[in-house]
Amino acid sequence: MNLTLHVWRQKNAQSEGRFVTYQAKNIIPDMSFLEMLDVVNQELILKGEEPIAFEHDCREGICGSCGMVINGYPHGGHRGTTTCQLHMRHFKDGDVITIEPWRARAFPVLKDLIVDRSAFDRIIQAGGFISANTGVAQDANTVLVPKQNAEAAMDAAACIGCGACVAACPNASAMLFTAAKITHLGLLPQGQPERYTRVVRMVEQMDREGFGGCTNIGECSAACPKEIPLSVIARMNRDLLVAKLKGVN
Amino acid sequence: MTAALTLYRTTIGKKAVMAITGFIGYGFVILHMIGNLKIFEGAEGFNEYAHFLRTVGYPLVPERGLLWTMRIILLASVILHVVAAIQLTRLDWASRPRGYRETRRKQATFASLTLRWGGLAIFLFIVYHLAHLTFGLGIPNFGGHETAYQNVVAGFSNPINVVIYIAAVGALGMHLYHGVWSMFQTLGLNGPRTDGLWRGLATVSGILLFLGFSTVPIAVITGIVR
Numbered sequence: 001m002n003l004t005l006h007v008w009r010q011k012n013a014q015s016e017g018r019f020v021t022y023q024a025k026n027i028i029p030d031m032s033f034l035e036m037l038d039v040v041n042q043e044l045i046l047k048g049e050e051p052i053a054f055e056h057d058c059r060e061g062i063c064g065s066c067g068m069v070i071n072g073y074p075h076g077g078h079r080g081t082t083t084c085q086l087h088m089r090h091f092k093d094g095d096v097i098t099i100e101p102w103r104a105r106a107f108p109v110l111k112d113l114i115v116d117r118s119a120f121d122r123i124i125q126a127g128g129f130i131s132a133n134t135g136v137a138q139d140a141n142t143v144l145v146p147k148q149n150a151e152a153a154m155d156a157a158a159c160i161g162c163g164a165c166v167a168a169c170p171n172a173s174a175m176l177f178t179a180a181k182i183t184h185l186g187l188l189p190q191g192q193p194e195r196y197t198r199v200v201r202m203v204e205q206m207d208r209e210g211f212g213g214c215t216n217i218g219e220c221s222a223a224c225p226k227e228i229p230l231s232v233i234a235r236m237n238r239d240l241l242v243a244k245l246k247g248v249n
Numbered sequence: 250m251t252a253a254l255t256l257y258r259t260t261i262g263k264k265a266v267m268a269i270t271g272f273i274g275y276g277f278v279i280l281h282m283i284g285n286l287k288i289f290e291g292a293e294g295f296n297e298y299a300h301f302l303r304t305v306g307y308p309l310v311p312e313r314g315l316l317w318t319m320r321i322i323l324l325a326s327v328i329l330h331v332v333a334a335i336q337l338t339r340l341d342w343a344s345r346p347r348g349y350r351e352t353r354r355k356q357a358t359f360a361s362l363t364l365r366w367g368g369l370a371i372f373l374f375i376v377y378h379l380a381h382l383t384f385g386l387g388i389p390n391f392g393g394h395e396t397a398y399q400n401v402v403a404g405f406s407n408p409i410n411v412v413i414y415i416a417a418v419g420a421l422g423m424h425l426y427h428g429v430w431s432m433f434q435t436l437g438l439n440g441p442r443t444d445g446l447w448r449g450l451a452t453v454s455g456i457l458l459f460l461g462f463s464t465v466p467i468a469v470i471t472g473i474v475r
């Protein structure tokens with residue numbers, strides 16, 4: 001099939017960007033969205049033009065680097081699907097596709113479709129860790145974890161830090177990402193010692209990065225390729241309020 | 250104290266203030282709507298109710314003591330709610346300096362996307378409403394709470410007031426259709442098991458408040474209440 005692409009092109013963080021139109025020819029439905037872009041890029045390289053820069057690594061939906069807004073939806077808007085796992089069979093011959101980078105003050109565009117997501121790393125650095133003793137590991141079975149906590153923590157841990165939640169949120173809020181990390185660690189016994197300082201530090205850093213606030217609209221969770229539920233945000237709110245009641249600053 | 254201040258510094262803390270003050274407002278509008286429906290008890294019943302609001306709690310508290318306590322709590326709530334709304338809205342709007350060429354939504358509702366505009370409409374309405382039925386602007390022979398029933402009838406015999414009123418309670422219904430669920434989420438009182446409950450409560454509240462509040466002006470303009 002043949003497609004028309006409107007792609008955001010921006011030379012670097014300083015320059016003004018603009019949309020450029022390309023034709024994607026002879027696209028096979030079995031290709032992934034990134035492979036379709038590879039084909040377009042091959043042609044650009046042959047013509048001596050700069051290929052479209054996009055971030056990618058695993059191409060199997062687990063690294064979180066391939067985010068882009070496709071026709072107004074982060075990752076193209078198919079349930080539980082990253083851009084690399086989005087297949088061209090969802091499109092048909094003659095389709096016009098608009099491709100844009102994540103838009104958020106905290107995620108500046110570095111080049112074309114690539115944004116700088118290090119704000120997420122700084123949120124993690126602020127509190128997304130546990131303390132572990134060195135020495136001989138104790139028997140794993142001595143630490144009991146209720147099954148429902150293990151499952152909820154695992155669900156939250158599925159977050160790949162892609163940033164689609166921020167991209168989809170009308171306020172460019174990073175609540176879903178931050179809450180996923182807080183939930184994942186806070187539900188497990190190993191995460192208890194830092195539970196309340198963690199939420200305070202991570203929320204502080206999240207706000208400092210210039211993300212917006214949460215108005216509970218739910219676009220984040222709907223856009224999340226790992227289907228992180230909104231309930232993690234309620235849990236983060238609760239932990240923060242409890243932390244403040246305990247006087248953690 | 251420090252904890253309260255550092256909490257307010259966060260976006261979540263500001264939202265918690267909105268949720269608590271919104272909850273106070275929610276409780277108030279429910280009681281206010283129930284009180285309004287006493288109009289169907291006739292002039293005597295309604296004016297007696299207006300009088301009751303002034304004497305409730307007496308002699309335990311001074312006359313009008315409870316009324317003024319409530320008024321102060323409500324005024325403080327509205328101020329805090331609006332200040333936090335403005336601060337958050339500014340942060341939210343600054344967070345995406347450059348928008349998308351194309352945006353599609355999956356989850357957002359009309360109510361959740363228009364919360365700010367609905368809030369602004371409610372704020373303007375509160376000012377108009379106080380001027381109209383509390384201070385008697387545009388009401389001939391306004392007699393304060395002594396003639397509460399007559400004020401309502403006179404006030405709503407003008408169709409413009411009826412239209413403004415119904416539009417405003419429509420905005421209130423919308424605000425709470427999202428807001429009531431949202432406040433439980435904001436305060437961390439929501440989870441997978443309670444979500445349907447709060448969603449349902451919000452929907453029912455929004456609809457019932459809209460219908461309950463609209464009944465009175467419609468009853469007046471159609472001559473059911475005279």
Ligand code: HEM
Pocket residue numbers: 213214215216264265267268269270271272273274275278330331334337338364365367368369371372373424425427428429431432433435436
């Ligand atoms: C009777 C009057 C009002 C009631 C009962 C009310 C109730 C509520 C409730 C329950 C919420 C949800 C809070 C949460 O998500 O935690 C809310 C949110 C909100 N309200 Fe109101 N409200 C009223 C008036 C206003 C006014 C006058 C304004 C603004 C001028 C306003 C602006 C907002 C905004 C912007 C939000 C969203 C805050 C956010 O999610 O960041 N509201 N309101």
Ligand code: SF4
Pocket residue numbers: 064158159160161162163164165166176177180220223224225226227228
């Ligand atoms: S919560 Fe979902 S959308 Fe947000 S960063 Fe994690 S995986 Fe991506």
Ligand code: FES
Pocket residue numbers: 055056057058059060061062063064065066082083084085
């Ligand atoms: S490239 Fe790793 S998630 Fe898409």
